[in-house]
Amino acid sequence: MIFLKTPKFWQRKPNLFLRYFLKPISLIYSFFAEKNYFKPYEYKSEKSEVIAVGAVTVGGSGKTIVVKSLCEILKKHGKKIAILSRGYGRSSDSCTKVNYSSHTYKEVGDEPLLLSKSAPVFVSKNRAQSAKCAEDENYNCLILDDGLMQRYLQPSKKFIVIDNSQKFGNGEILPLGPNRLNTKTILADADAIFVLGNDSSKDVSWIDAPANTPIIFGKLQSDFSLIKKDVIAFCGIGYPEKFFNSLKGFKVIKKISFPDHSPFSDEVLKRLIESSKLFNAQLVTTEKDFMRIPEKYRAFVSFIPVTIKWENENLLNSLL
Numbered sequence: 362m363i364f365l366k367t368p369k370f371w372q373r374k375p376n377l378f379l380r381y382f383l384k385p386i387s388l389i390y391s392f393f394a395e396k397n398y399f400k401p402y403e404y405k406s407e408k409s410e411v412i413a414v415g416a417v418t419v420g421g422s423g424k425t426i427v428v429k430s431l432c433e434i435l436k437k438h439g440k441k442i443a444i445l446s447r448g449y450g451r452s453s454d455s456c457t458k459v460n461y462s463s464h465t466y467k468e469v470g471d472e473p474l475l476l477s478k479s480a481p482v483f484v485s486k487n488r489a490q491s492a493k494c495a496e497d498e499n500y501n502c503l504i505l506d507d508g509l510m511q512r513y514l515q516p517s518k519k520f521i522v523i524d525n526s527q528k529f530g531n532g533e534i535l536p537l538g539p540n541r542l543n544t545k546t547i548l549a550d551a552d553a554i555f556v557l558g559n560d561s562s563k564d565v566s567w568i569d570a571p572a573n574t575p576i577i578f579g580k581l582q583s584d585f586s587l588i589k590k591d592v593i594a595f596c597g598i599g600y601p602e603k604f605f606n607s608l609k610g611f612k613v614i615k616k617i618s619f620p621d622h623s624p625f626s627d628e629v630l631k632r633l634i635e636s637s638k639l640f641n642a643q644l645v646t647t648e649k650d651f652m653r654i655p656e657k658y659r660a661f662v663s664f665i666p667v668t669i670k671w672e673n674e675n676l677l678n679s680l681l
Contacts, residue, residue, distance in 0.1 A: 420599020
């Protein structure tokens, strides 16, 4: 499994050197991604509502937090919910129901392990297979985590998540930029767009979506109650600056970023713990990263839970 850091040039206009070497690859990737996106789905459920939550960009948009929030809302609607996830980086290929108490992130993936605290999670690369596993247990509302690009299971609704600070990066397609597909193509197919962030601006002129597409703003709310002193912050997520920026109200001694989804070795964690003792600082990470920390080290690390405050929850409820 290869773990990569998000290139900094994804957030700015690429120079001529990058465009010369990467633009041809982007064009090839875009051609096949578009072709794949319009392939027929393998399976359409007759038993369940299927809600796909995904993003135009790779990593860091906030899909997992949105899935958690939708679970809370749908439970109030009386739905019997299950989450379907690919389980990025896991060791098994078979359909597995995640058990938070007994599974590790290596077996099921860090995001499915985190999401299993909110609702039952079934992991499989083939979402048609995991849907059938969930339906066998009578779940009637299936949420696809990062489910826009897959062609296994047909969604009833498609929700796109955009981070308001990152937007679409430099606007380019992989690998020249962070986008998986032409933005106009994927936005035209959305039932709603969720814009996350703490920016009070409601300017959505940069979102090239059909005029009647609902756009719902969500404010990220971090719980800092566990932070008691100076901080050493570390994470392995798509956009680490998003986490580091959330800590602006604290004295951050060090900021350490790792590739997205990368495991934390004993050597790395011991070094982090030594630094925290040396500086009398608290080790702090994201909740997703915490899932990848072995049990024996968890007492030395705190995580920051994040929730969403929706600005138009009535509209969101009407879509569900």
